[in-house]
Amino acid sequence: MKTTVRYTRTAVAVLAALSLAGCGGAGEAGDASGSPAGVSSSTAQAAGPVSVETDYGTVEVPQDPQTVVVLNYALAGYLYDLDIPVTATIPEDTEAEGEHSEFWAEEAEDDGTVYLPWSADGFDLEAILTLEPDLIIGGGIGFPLFQAEEAYEDLSAIAPTLLVGRELTSWQDQFSFLAGAFGKGDLYEEHVQAYEERETEVREAITPPEGEVAFLSLTADGTPYGLVEDVGLPTTFADLGFEVAPVFADGGFEVYGPGGDMFELSTEKVGQVMTQETLFIAGFNAETTSVEDLRENPVYAALPAFQDNQAQELPYWSIRGDYDEALALLDQIEELYG
Template sequence: MLAPARLLAVALVATLALTGCAASDSSGDGGGGGGGGDGEGKASSATTRTVTTDYGKVKVPTEPKRVVVLNHALAGYLYDLDVPVRATLPEDADGKGEFSPYWAKEAKEDGTTFLPWSVDGFDLEAILALEPDLIVGGGIGFPLFQAEKVYDDLSDIAPTVLVGKELGDWRAQFSFLATDVFDKGDVYDEHVAAYDKRITEVKDAIEPPPGPVSFLAFTGDGTAYGLVENVGLPAEFKKVGIEPAPVFANGGFKVYGQGGDMFELSTEKAGQTITQPSVFVMGFNADTTDVATLKENPVYGALPAFKSGHAYDLPYWVLRGDYDESMALLDIIEKEFS
C-alpha cells in the first residue's frame, strides 16, 4: 500500500490527468464529454469514451498509448486489438515473467515490460512510475480479487477498467474489451468468425475419445481440482463433440475461489469421482504434472481412463485460455483425435 505522502502524489497526478481529459473533451466535442452516444460530430472528435463496468462508469481515452494490464491472461486480447501494452504482470505471482508465445512478438515490438507482483498485491508505486493512461485488470481468479481490493488506488493513478467475474470465458472477455472499452467490435467479430469456422473443421475431422470426459488440474503442490463442466474449458470441448461429464453437477461440490470454474478434489474423492471413460490432465499456471507421473500413483493409476489409455495431457495454458490459446487448443484436439 502506498504511504500517505505517496497517495497525495497519486491523487495530484490523477487530478491533473482528469483536468487534461476534461479540457480535451471540452475542446473536442463542445463540452459533451466522451462516450459513443453523443452524436456523429461529437463522437468523431471525442478523446474519451465512457465505459460501463461492474464497478461503475469509467471515462477512458479513445486512443490509449500507455496501457498497463494487471493480468497476464488478459494481455493477449490487447495485442489482438492492436492496443499498445506498456506493462503487464508475470503469469505467476512472485514469478520472473515470460511472454506468451502467442503474443511475444507484439510484446517486444511494444516494449512491454513486467511489473513486480506478489501474493500480497500489486506494486502501486511501480504502476504509478509508468504513467499509464489506462489500466486494465480483473479477469478470472486471483488477479480480479487483488484488483478489487485496490480499485480506488488504481483509479487514482489512471482510468481503470476491470473485467468482471461474470465475464467468465474468452468470448465474453474479448467482446467486452473490444466492443465496450476499445470500440473495435469489428475486430472481435472477425476473430470469432475465424474461431467458429475452425470449430466446425475440427469437429468434422476428429473421432472423440470415449465419453463423457472429465478434467483435472493440478497445482505445484499436487492439489487436484476438477473443472466445472458447463463453463470455460469443458464447454469449449463440448463444441467439438467431446462431451463433459456432469461431475460438478452431481457431486455436491463447492466452487473453489473467485474463478467459478473449478472445485477442489482430495485424492480419495478423486478416486471415487473421476470414473469417466476419458480424462484430461493439466497443470495450474505451470506444467506441474502429467499422465505418466499420475499413473504411478495407485489412486490415479487405478482410474478407468488411466487403465484404458484414455487419459490425455494438456498444456497448462488451456485452462483459462484467451482467444489465441483457444485457437491453439483446437489444433491440439485435432492432432490428438484425427
C-alpha cells in the first residue's frame, strides 16, 4: 500500500517555490507590467484569470488553463464537455487503478489524462505538485468533497483551487457552476436544452410502475445504503413521473458522510423500510451486485419488490451521474418502462 505524503500549507508553499526556482523573471518574457511579450497590458488583462466566488472564498480562475488537476472522478466529465483539458484526475475509489469512463474515454486519451494516487488518508500532494498545475478542481459529492475541504489550504498553495460546494448536488448545479467559472454559460445551456428535450420524449414514452419506488446502493462488501430522495438520482425519477417514497424523510436516518445523498442501513433495517412496490438497485463505484445475487439473501428475497419481480438494476454510474450519464440514464429508463 502506498503511503500518502501529506504536507502543511507552509511546506507545500516551500515546495512550490523550489519548483519555480531557476525560472526566468517577468522581464525575460514580457514588459514590466508582467504582460507577455508582444501583448499589450489591456489584452493580457482581458485574457487573464477571472474572480469566481465560491463557498470557500474568491478564486482566480485562469480562462485558458493548460494543466488542470481534477480531484473527483465524477467531475471530470464536465471538463471534457466544456473543452477544458484534464491533465490528471483520481480513480473512482481509493487505492484503485484509474480507468477511463466509457463516456469520456476518447477525450481522456486525447488529453493524455493520467491518474493520481489516492488513499483514504488524503490526496497525494507531492504528486499534484509535480504536475505544476495552473488550476485544481475538486469537491462535488461524497468523500472527495470531504478530503478537498480538509486539504483546501494546502491545495490552494499549489495552484488556484476551485471547489464544487456541498450545496451543488445535481448535475445541473455542478455543470452550471463550472461552466460559469470558465465563461461558458452558452455551452451549458446547449447541453441542458438537449437534455430537457430528451427528458420530455422519455416522459411521454414511458408508463411508470404503480406505487412507490425506492433506491438502494451496495458497496463491494455488501453494505446497503439508501438514497436520499430529494438529492440526485431519485429526483430524476420524480421528474419523470415516478412516485418516490420518502424513506429518508420519514425514517429519522442520518446522512452518511459529507456527500448528503446516502444513508447507511443494516440488512435487518432494509427488510423493515424497503417495502415499496418497486426497488432500484445499483452498485457503488462499480457493479458490485445484481438482483439475482441479492435473491440468495432471504431478507432481500422477502421484499415486495423482489416478490413481484419489480426489483430493477441500474448502472452504478447513475447514482452520482454527470451530464452524459444522466442522458444515458434516460435511455435506460425508457428501455425499462417504454
